[in-house]
Amino acid sequence: MNILLIGNGGREHALAWKMQQSPLCTTLYVMPGNAGTAEIAQNVDIALNNFAGIAHFVLDKAIALVIVGPEEPLVKGLRDFFHQSEALKDIPFVGPARLGAQLEGSKDFSKSFMQKYRIPTASSRTFTLKTLHEGLQYVEKHTLPIVLKADGLAAGKGVIISQDVAHAKQTLREMLENKKFGEASDKVVIEQYLEGIELSVFVLTDGKTYRTLPTAKDYKRIGEGDTGLNTGGMGAVSPVPFADHAFMQKVTQRIIEPTIAGLKKEGIDYIGFLFIGLMNVHGEPYVIEYNVRMGDPETEAVIPRLKTDLVKLLHHAGTQTLHEIEIEEIPEFATTIVLVSGGYPEAFEKGFSIEGAGEVSDAIVFHAGTTQNIAGRTLTNGGRVMAITALGNTLAEALAKANAGAEKIQFEKKYYRRDIGKDLGEDRGLK
Ligand SMILES: Nc1ncnc2c1ncn2[C@@H]1O[C@H](COP(=O)(O)OP(=O)(O)O)[C@@H](O)[C@H]1O
Ligand SMILES: [Mg+2]
Known part of the structure; x- marks a missing residue:
């Protein structure tokens, strides 16, 4: 079948890499893609907000499966657009409709959802400019630290954790009165601080049933x-050693199942990935947030650990027959190290030539912010440039291979963290 994958990051390169291995994949298109996806698929230069252009392309190329990587087209209603068109509505589409995408697009919406379905999360209240006064009082009575979150999408910058009442009050004013994050901070969620270790759980649902990924x-x-x-993320490790069987059972019973049941009960059209950001508080899982897509760079660590045919899996999701397929995992550790442009996440330069990717033999090189110039040279084109993933029987082995790969790739002002995975123990990861 012909497949369209939307997005241009390391996440999409990893998804494309895995889908290309499937005998079910005829032509894979990536819109807009990067220099890495150009090597294994066909990049398509159509803007993600050009829904009419996307529709035309899908019909023209007889696309039989659409997968959306990033959240923005979903929050803007790409699935709804497909649904409203006679010609497009029956094409399997992996990505939730606008309402479901609110689980990520509005923190207030997701907190209300969690409260309604009794899903463990930090206690919270939401305030607007109208209720600023109550918000300030709420901050005064709250224990420290205190967490303030812009309701809408704020490119990962909308969460402020404050240790100080005056600072928190000032921040609340800036968010509501001065529109610090534009419309995204028209509402502010104020929540309790959870002390623990974070991890991510990924679920794929077809709206009826679900499958849990590594x-x-x-x-x-x-x-x-x-x-x-x-x-955006400097590295990832999969599986998470402390997410043992007992912990994952709690996650399934207290979080995943009520979430899927809640979506059904609300009549929310949700076919797609659901990323559940968790805090492990002394062995008890709490939801920090939902994302309506896979994480990046977690995808680059999770996807190479799937034994299951990804096209088959996603097609089952898109046709609401997920109950017919199981996810099989490769019982090895995967570690991902992200190479970034010096200066990132603040100002950085682009356009440096990247060398050495061809010499990496024991690891997979996923491109993120890269582009090709007319001469066919691969150049840096973003903050996060590449993600190097390696598998190993032990965490140490996977890390050694990923680090060796990271070392071989050269571009001016390259930076990466050499301590990815060093905080985790080996012991319990592989059951
Ligand atoms: N209630 C909380 N307690 C402790 N840390 C939190 C809490 N909420 C968020 N954080 C921290 O802030 C980060 C960003 O918050 P999150 O809700 O994931 O927002 P976003 O990813 O949209 O910026 C989290 O990954 C976590 O490290
Ligand atoms: Mg987050």
Whole structure:
């Protein structure tokens, strides 16, 4: 079948890499893609907000499966657009409709959903400019630290954790009065701080049933030892050693199942991936947030651990027959190290030539922010440039291979964290 994958990051390169291995895949198109997807699939230069252009392309190329990588087209209603068209509505489409995408697009919506279905999460209240006064009082009575979250999409910058009442009040004012994050902070969720270790659980649902993918932990801070500014993600490890069977059973019973049941009960059209960001608080799981897509760079660690044919899996999801397929995992560790442009997540330069990817033999090189110039050279084109994934029987072995790969690739001002996975033990990961 012909397949359209939407997106241009390391996540999409990893999905494309896996889908290309399927005998069911005829032609794979990636819209817009990057220099890595160009090597294994056909990149398509259509803007993601050009829904009419996407529709035309899908019909023209007889696309039989659409997969949406990033959240933005979903929040903007790409699935709804397909649904409203006679010609497109029966094409299997993996990605939720606009209402379901609100689980990521609005933190207030997702908190209300969790409260309604009694899914464990930090206690919270939502305030607007109208209720600013109550919000300020709420902050005063709250224990510290306190967490303030812009309701809408804020490119990973909308969450402020404050240790200080005056600072928290000031931040609340900036968000509501001065529109610090534009419309995204028209509402602010104020919540309790949860102390623990974070991990991500990924679920694929067809709206009726669900399948759980391998767990992963990502590394968000730019600096080693989890210091410095937040980034899109500097590395990932799968599986997560501390997410043992007992913990995952709690996650399934208290979080995944009520979430899927809640979506059904609300009549929310949800076919797609659901990313559940969790905090492990002394062995008890709490939801930090939902995302309506796979994580990046977690995908680059999770997908290479699937034994299951990804096209087959996604087609079952898209045709609401997920009950007919199981996910099989490769019982090895996968570690991903992200190479970034020096300066990221603040200002950085682009356009540097990338060398050495061909010499990496023991690891998979996924492209993220890359492009090809007319001469066919691969150049840096973003903050996060490449994600290097390696598998190994032990965490240490996977890390050694990924680090060796990261070392071989060269571009000016390359930076990466050398401590990915070093905080995790070996013991319990593989059951
Ligand atoms: N209630 C909380 N307690 C502790 N840390 C939190 C809490 N909420 C968010 N965080 C931290 O802030 C990060 C960003 O919050 P999140 O809700 O995931 O927003 P987004 O990814 O949209 O920026 C989380 O990954 C987590 O590290
Ligand atoms: Mg998050």
